[in-house]
Amino acid sequence: MAVLNEEQQMLKDMAADWARERMPVTALRSLYDHGGGGRADSIGYDPEAWAEMAQMGWTGILAPQDHGGSDFGYLSLGLILEEMGKTLAASPLLSSALVAVSALRMGGDDAQQARWLPGLADGSVIGTLALDEGPHHAPERLALAATPSGDGWTLSGIKRPVQDGMVAHLAIVAAHTSGAPGVRDGITLFLVDTAAPGLTRTPLDQIDARLPATFTFDKVIVSPDAVLGEVGQGADLLDALRDRAAVGIAAEMLGSASQAFDTILDYLRTRVQFGAIIGSFQALQHRAACLFGELQLTRSAVELALVAIDEGDTALPALASLAKATAGDTLHAISSQMVQLHGGIGMTHEHDAGLYLKRARVAEQCYGSTAWHRERWARLNGY
Amino acid sequence: MVESEAIDEQAFRLEARAWLKANFPPSLAHVPGLIFQGDRHTAEANADYQLWRQRMADKGWGVPNWASRYGGADLTSLHGKIIGEELTAIGGFNPIRSYGTMMLGPTLLEYGNEAQKLEHLPFIASHERRWCQGFSEPGAGSDLASLQTRCTDMGDHWLVNGQKIWTSGADQADWCFAIVRTDTSRKQGGISFLLIDMASEGIEARPIVLISGSTHFCEVFFNDVKVPKGNLVGQVNQGWTIAKRLLQFERNSLSEVKADITPLSPLAHEYLGTDALGRIDSPDLRARMVHNAMRHEAYMATVHRFAQEAKNGGPSNGVSTLKNLWSGIIQERSELLVELMGANGLGWAGDAYGEAEREAARALLHSKAFSIYGGSFEVQNNITAKHTLGLPG
Ligand SMILES: Cc1cc2nc3c(=O)[nH]c(=O)nc-3n(C[C@H](O)[C@H](O)[C@H](O)COP(=O)(O)OP(=O)(O)OC[C@H]3O[C@@H](n4cnc5c(N)ncnc54)[C@H](O)[C@@H]3O)c2cc1C
Numbered sequence: 001m002a003v004l005n006e007e008q009q010m011l012k013d014m015a016a017d018w019a020r021e022r023m024p025v026t027a028l029r030s031l032y033d034h035g036g037g038g039r040a041d042s043i044g045y046d047p048e049a050w051a052e053m054a055q056m057g058w059t060g061i062l063a064p065q066d067h068g069g070s071d072f073g074y075l076s077l078g079l080i081l082e083e084m085g086k087t088l089a090a091s092p093l094l095s096s097a098l099v100a101v102s103a104l105r106m107g108g109d110d111a112q113q114a115r116w117l118p119g120l121a122d123g124s125v126i127g128t129l130a131l132d133e134g135p136h137h138a139p140e141r142l143a144l145a146a147t148p149s150g151d152g153w154t155l156s157g158i159k160r161p162v163q164d165g166m167v168a169h170l171a172i173v174a175a176h177t178s179g180a181p182g183v184r185d186g187i188t189l190f191l192v193d194t195a196a197p198g199l200t201r202t203p204l205d206q207i208d209a210r211l212p213a214t215f216t217f218d219k220v221i222v223s224p225d226a227v228l229g230e231v232g233q234g235a236d237l238l239d240a241l242r243d244r245a246a247v248g249i250a251a252e253m254l255g256s257a258s259q260a261f262d263t264i265l266d267y268l269r270t271r272v273q274f275g276a277i278i279g280s281f282q283a284l285q286h287r288a289a290c291l292f293g294e295l296q297l298t299r300s301a302v303e304l305a306l307v308a309i310d311e312g313d314t315a316l317p318a319l320a321s322l323a324k325a326t327a328g329d330t331l332h333a334i335s336s337q338m339v340q341l342h343g344g345i346g347m348t349h350e351h352d353a354g355l356y357l358k359r360a361r362v363a364e365q366c367y368g369s370t371a372w373h374r375e376r377w378a379r380l381n382g383y
Numbered sequence: 384m385v386e387s388e389a390i391d392e393q394a395f396r397l398e399a400r401a402w403l404k405a406n407f408p409p410s411l412a413h414v415p416g417l418i419f420q421g422d423r424h425t426a427e428a429n430a431d432y433q434l435w436r437q438r439m440a441d442k443g444w445g446v447p448n449w450a451s452r453y454g455g456a457d458l459t460s461l462h463g464k465i466i467g468e469e470l471t472a473i474g475g476f477n478p479i480r481s482y483g484t485m486m487l488g489p490t491l492l493e494y495g496n497e498a499q500k501l502e503h504l505p506f507i508a509s510h511e512r513r514w515c516q517g518f519s520e521p522g523a524g525s526d527l528a529s530l531q532t533r534c535t536d537m538g539d540h541w542l543v544n545g546q547k548i549w550t551s552g553a554d555q556a557d558w559c560f561a562i563v564r565t566d567t568s569r570k571q572g573g574i575s576f577l578l579i580d581m582a583s584e585g586i587e588a589r590p591i592v593l594i595s596g597s598t599h600f601c602e603v604f605f606n607d608v609k610v611p612k613g614n615l616v617g618q619v620n621q622g623w624t625i626a627k628r629l630l631q632f633e634r635n636s637l638s639e640v641k642a643d644i645t646p647l648s649p650l651a652h653e654y655l656g657t658d659a660l661g662r663i664d665s666p667d668l669r670a671r672m673v674h675n676a677m678r679h680e681a682y683m684a685t686v687h688r689f690a691q692e693a694k695n696g697g698p699s700n701g702v703s704t705l706k707n708l709w710s711g712i713i714q715e716r717s718e719l720l721v722e723l724m725g726a727n728g729l730g731w732a733g734d735a736y737g738e739a740e741r742e743a744a745r746a747l748l749h750s751k752a753f754s755i756y757g758g759s760f761e762v763q764n765n766i767t768a769k770h771t772l773g774l775p776g
Pocket of ligand 1: 520521523548549552752758
């Protein structure tokens with residue numbers, strides 16, 4: 001655990017208590033139908049719980065104080081995301097409080113910040129990033145086109161998956177105002193109201209019962225003041241945003257992995273077979289010891305990256321990829337072992353193991369898969 | 384408060400930098416310190432090494448956080464860390480580093496009496512006395528407590544009979560810290576911790592050749608060896624507790640070092656070529672190198688984090704986790720280095736191979752020991768499972 005100040009320690013304890021009481025894993029179950037899939041009538045999160053999170057100030061942790069936030073920094077928000085990850089608490093906290101707020105803080109002008117940050121900070125507005133367009137996170141293949149029309153722009157194309165897309169009010173949309181896909185020049189970020197005419201949102205019924213969406217842009221008209229940062233110069237801002245998003249989800253994954261591991265340990269300490277507690281079998285002891293080591297690497301990498309954001313460390317891109325890839329490997333292994341080490345009961349919808357497995361696979365793909373981040377780290381380090 | 388500490392730290396850093404610059408012999412820059420630590424003859428034959436050792440000994444900076452009466456410099460571990468960093472920055476090494484500083488010294492500081500500390504610590508701090516570790520026996524490896532080497536109370540001295548094995552550097556050592564059996568009726572409770580002068584009559588050390596070609600370790604025979612009564616550390620039959628503590632220090636030092644291994648990428652480009660996109664031209668090998676390098680980076684962050692967390696300063700149970708991560712990552716790296724060199728990484732001797740290539744082959748062979756000594760990989764996992772994770776049995 002990184003060295004925390006008093007505020008951060010309080011925040012972490014509070015988040016842990018709240019998640020345990022208000023958003024235990026059973027809460028997630030209400031989003032599932034009895035067949036183990038997402039419920040058709042669900043919206044992928046609990047609005048009342050979201051209001052409580054906002055009331056506790058979590059939605060404003062990254063927002064500046066003059067826009068209703070507390071400016072506590074990424075390590076603080078990371079601690080909360082980790083606690084949410086432990087109980088698989090489903091909410092737009094990452095999409096909105098981390099990604100959307102970061103976008104406005106880093107790229108927004110005074111008017112844009114004044115327009116959006118107070119709402120994002122108090123939770124009344126939900127924001128998200130609309131970046132990916134195909135099955136893989138591939139910012140280098142970004143294709144959605146923005147063509148000049150009048151003094152603004154017209155957006156046409158598809159975004160999918162957009163995290164928390166069905167409930168978001170604000171989407172930060174990455175588009176090409178010029179240049180072909182694959183060229184960094186010409187990428188522009190737009191602040192788009194999801195109620196804009198021509199924007200159709202279709203829910204994606206995902207294995208983890210959250211509700212990302214497909215956004216179809218059919219000549220959606222945006223005004224010039226919707227441009228975040230400079231026209232055509234959004235690539236750097238987008239990179240910075242993706243790094244922060246990746247670190248945020250890695251923090252959530254760290255929480256899920258550590259809780260899954262603790263659940264495994266509990267079972268190893270109690271389940272009896274062959275007249276012995278199964279945790280006394282050396283094969284299982286060693287598997288647990290190795291997973292524990294992986295968990296340590298993950299915690300270190302995630303904390304390193306969170307602190308790097310707060311300190312403005314220029315090594316962030318590599319550290320963000322290190323955090324996401326390490327968390328991906330570890331959560332992948334632990335969530336699989338969570339099923340394996342529970343035997344038959346681990347395969348049932350009634351048991352939590354499947355919920356961790358489902359969320360793990362989704363989180364692994366979110367904001368760049370393990371493979372994507374390893375490749376990026378490799379490029380950044382001259383491999 | 385924080386600020387004044389920061390200034391103090393910076394001031395000490397500048398002081399250390401200046402002193403090291405003035406005193407570290409340039410001829411030793413980037414020479415691996417291990418060649419002197421591992422071989423007495425190399426150390427004695429190198430005048431610059433001897434000069435460097437003596438200067439560090441006089442300054443007390445080989446063990447900066449030991450008390451000055453024991454040969455240290457009365458500094459904090461933060462100072463020690465700064466000295467280490469500044470040393471690394473100029474391609475230097477600590478000439479005092481040895482089994483004495485890594486294992487016996489910290490153990491004596493906790494369990495030795497004042498006479499023992501004064502007799503031995505200053506010579507460890509000056510690296511004038513080489514130590515070896517007489518723990519393992521032919522029948523007692525992982526199950527160390529089953530050791531048989533007898534130590535009998537003869538009234539005015541101890542009498543030692545038996546055999547140790549895998550004793551690193553025993554043929555070059557001046558002294559040996561050993562665990563011996565003082566009571567045959569109890570296993571762990573019948574062991575004592577003894578300091579033995581290797582010049583004593585009745586000791587014979589026979590070097591054993593390793594797969595890497597080095598004669599790193601020996602069999603050591605003890606035949607009616609007389610040891611003064613004052614050489615027993617702690618209480619009679621308390622040796623197991625002391626040995627376990629020493630093994631923690633050993634694991635800690637094993638997992639702590641090797642901070643500054645160089646990235647494999649430049650070498651890989653050299654040996655494997657570069658593709659049109661600027662990548663190492665061997666996708667599979669490249670992927671495994673990257674995976675290993677990332678694990679290494681996360682591992683270094685973990686060493687750092689554990690150190691921050693261990694507020695009380697001493698090594699803890701986390702050491703077993705670190706040791707296994709470290710041995711696995713370094714072994715894999717050794718394999719990758721040879722693999723990227725291809726056939727050139729498989730040379731044993733001769734001019735057909737560069738020095739670095741021959742070293743890579745030997746390092747690969749030697750690296751297999753990392754998961755055996757200091758408690759094997761499996762034994763570390765047992766420790767983690769039981770003591771850290773609280774699993775039964
Ligand atoms: C290069 C090198 C230097 C060394 N230097 C020294 C030294 O200076 N001083 C010294 O005293 N010793 C030294 N050793 C010895 C080292 O500590 C022992 O080799 C080690 O403790 C293992 O003991 P062993 O060789 O008898 O193997 P064994 O204990 O016989 O082990 C054989 C295999 O069985 C496994 N095993 C054993 N018990 C268990 C268990 N309970 N559960 C699961 N698996 C198990 C082991 O992990 C190993 O894979 C050195 C060894 C090497 C390789």
